[in-house]
Amino acid sequence: QSVLTQPPSVSGAPGQRVTISCTGSGSNIGAGYDVHWYQQLPGTAPKLLIYADNNRPSGVPDRFSGSKSGTSASLAITGLQADDEADYYCQTFDHTLSGSDVFGTGTKVTVL
Amino acid sequence: EVQLVESGGGLVQPGGSLRLSCAASGFTFSNYWMHWVRQAPGKGLVWVSRINSDGSGTFYADSVQGRFTISRDNAKNTLFLQMNSLRAEDTAVYYCARNCDSTSCYQSWGQGTLVTVSS
Numbered sequence: 001q002s003v004l005t006q007p008p009s010v011s012g013a014p015g016q017r018v019t020i021s022c023t024g025s026g027s028n029i030g031a032g033y034d035v036h037w038y039q040q041l042p043g044t045a046p047k048l049l050i051y052a053d054n055n056r057p058s059g060v061p062d063r064f065s066g067s068k069s070g071t072s073a074s075l076a077i078t079g080l081q082a083d084d085e086a087d088y089y090c091q092t093f094d095h096t097l098s099g100s101d102v103f104g105t106g107t108k109v110t111v112l
Numbered sequence: 113e114v115q116l117v118e119s120g121g122g123l124v125q126p127g128g129s130l131r132l133s134c135a136a137s138g139f140t141f142s143n144y145w146m147h148w149v150r151q152a153p154g155k156g157l158v159w160v161s162r163i164n165s166d167g168s169g170t171f172y173a174d175s176v177q178g179r180f181t182i183s184r185d186n187a188k189n190t191l192f193l194q195m196n197s198l199r200a201e202d203t204a205v206y207y208c209a210r211n212c213d214s215t216s217c218y219q220s221w222g223q224g225t226l227v228t229v230s231s
Contacts, residue, residue: 036217
């Protein structure tokens with residue numbers, strides 16, 4: 001049972017903007033720990049998409065952006081494309097769970 | 113190019129053991145913390161364990177504490193996960209992942225190896 005809650009699914013038409021929320025608590029996101037985001041295309045391993053709240057690794061398009069406020073974080077995808085259809089996960093650290101990293105529940109993005 | 117290749121998965125009976133390996137290349141393995149993350153069929157990602165760069169510090173999720181052991185051989189650029197007393201709920205694809213340079217994210221991932229615990 002994850003301590004980070006994401007919506008199960010979001011959808012949008014090509015070209016639109018979608019956002020995915022990641023809601024935590026004072027022992028994880030609210031404590032100031034970095035939040036990271038991963039994209040998992042069907043049948044493949046996850047890929048780092050955003051690190052340290054709002055930084056993109058090289059090669060990740062600037063259509064993807066991250067933000068954080070209080071006990072929540074968000075991933076935004078602008079100019080939605082067909083190959084953005086994937087599962088997305090947030091991840092951070094939680095200091096109440098014996099040194100545990102924690103992942104969000106995951107969000108399926110569907111391009112209509 | 114960073115490469116992580118897992119092996120050792122398979123079918124094992126409840127209560128059995130399995131040892132996973134992750135062969136690393138394309139980076140200085142001994143400089144990085146490493147992780148195991150698992151994903152049950154149709155489910156989300158779950159952190160399992162991490163190990164520091166020289167192997168002196170290990171951390172585990174509560175669900176595997178006391179049953180799994182993470183280790184590494186820096187001379188052979190290989191990460192291991194010894195899994196004992198396996199349960200049906202340990203059935204998952206197991207990924208090894210390299211830590212990021214400057215923060216605690218997972219920079220690179222292997223392709224995963226499937227562990228199935230069933231009688």
